[in-house]
Amino acid sequence: MTGWSRRQALGLAVAGLPLSAQAATETWPSRPIRMIIPFPPGGTTDLMGRLLAERLSARLGQPVVVENRGGAGGNIGADAVAKSPPDGYTLVMCSIGTAAINYAAYGADMPYKPQDLAAIGLAVRVPNLVLASRDSGITDFAGLLAAARRSPGRLNYGTSGIGGSPHACMELLKVRAGIDITHVPFRGSGPMLTELVAGRIQTAMDNIPSALNFVRDGQIRALAVTSRERVPLLRDVPTLVEAGIADFDATAWFGLQAPAATPAPVILRLGAAVDEVVSSEEWARQIGAFAAQPPGLTARGGSSPEAFADFIAAEITRWAEVARAGNISVR
Known part of the structure; x- marks a missing residue:
């Protein structure tokens, strides 16, 4: 119409x-x-x-x-x-x-x-963030790609649930990067972030507002942001484009x-x-x-x-x- x-x-x-x-x-x-x-x-x-x-x-x-x-x-x-x-x-x-x-x-x-x-x-x-547990040994996006390619399907990632933008963004990223990571859905960001901080899941994708304080406090690592430009509050976090995924731009x-x-x-x-x-x-x-x-x-x-x-x-x-x-x- x-x-x-x-x-x-x-x-x-x-x-x-x-x-x-x-x-x-x-x-x-x-x-x-x-x-x-x-x-x-x-x-x-x-x-x-x-x-x-x-x-x-x-x-x-x-x-x-x-x-x-x-x-x-x-x-x-x-x-x-x-x-x-x-x-x-x-x-x-x-x-x-x-x-x-x-x-x-x-x-x-x-x-x-x-x-x-x-x-x-x-x-x-x-925008969304690609995240990693501090216990995962993954310190940057290149490290995530390397870990995923060494052991296809063994690395996992958490989201706030099936079908949300974090899930869709990570599945799109998997296709674009040619990697296989297993999805672990939760009933919301809160429960997922609790498990990520505890190291019971290795990586995650989440909206920035819910993950921001955990990143600032050093409880989890932010590896990349899904927007086309960097986020002012997280200037040290590269975009996925900067990390080598061409033309990636996804915003919740x-x-x-x-x-x-x-x-x-x-x-x-x-x-x-x-x-x-x-x-x-x-x-x-x-x-x-x-x-x-x-x-x-x-x-x-x-x-x-x-x-x-x-x-x-x-x-x-x-x-x-x-x-x-x-x-x-x-x-």
Whole structure:
């Protein structure tokens, strides 16, 4: 659907609302809003979601209450929102996994479809890190490649779960580097990082915000970053391109979605509130402390429901190709 036709559809949706629905949207929000985080506490989705919830509460005049509901690569929480009443009071802090990669990874087992969730706004983009345990003996990316090539399949890597951007990024990296490393999925970044620090897994891929303090404290090693450019907070960590993987550029992202039939006026108001938050200097400064970046989907550097919907559609196509190349599947 083109941008113009989507705007027309929103307008028609408003005009076609029954009087009772119009009255309800005019008073929205009149009670607390629930934001489902489809992953356990401590991961990047949780960190970014709680920051966004706090700022949306101030702009919407009602508390935005966070509820963690993890499992199945984020699908359990996202599906709960897709099947919730479309009244604007239940939202999901989606990830690149729940909104794009999982459609390819889970295939026919996906409990919801792209059209079951409405885009509200992109909140943040986050590069990933290639990590190693201090007990692994791997001190740089060249060392990881050498270890993987000496013993194909014996080296392992942890992620926050099947189908997320860390899993997809590492599988893409395996294809591009010609190495075989065994995936060990966890139920979130927190449990995975605990095992990496303890040395019970050798390597990992994770979003920067959840791994940052462990790297700074010297508990784990950062070998490379998946973005095209180095991250200011980790200037000594090379990009994968610098480490010899040509044209590698992969960034995770997180945003807000609602049940698909949520009234257009509510989606537009939520979208405006998200845009106001994420295009502000305060937001850039706050997420910058986690090496994260603002969305940059609109001219002012923010987001909108329309721009985010187009972005998600493009990402679904892009990561379906990666999933095929990397054989990413939970079936």
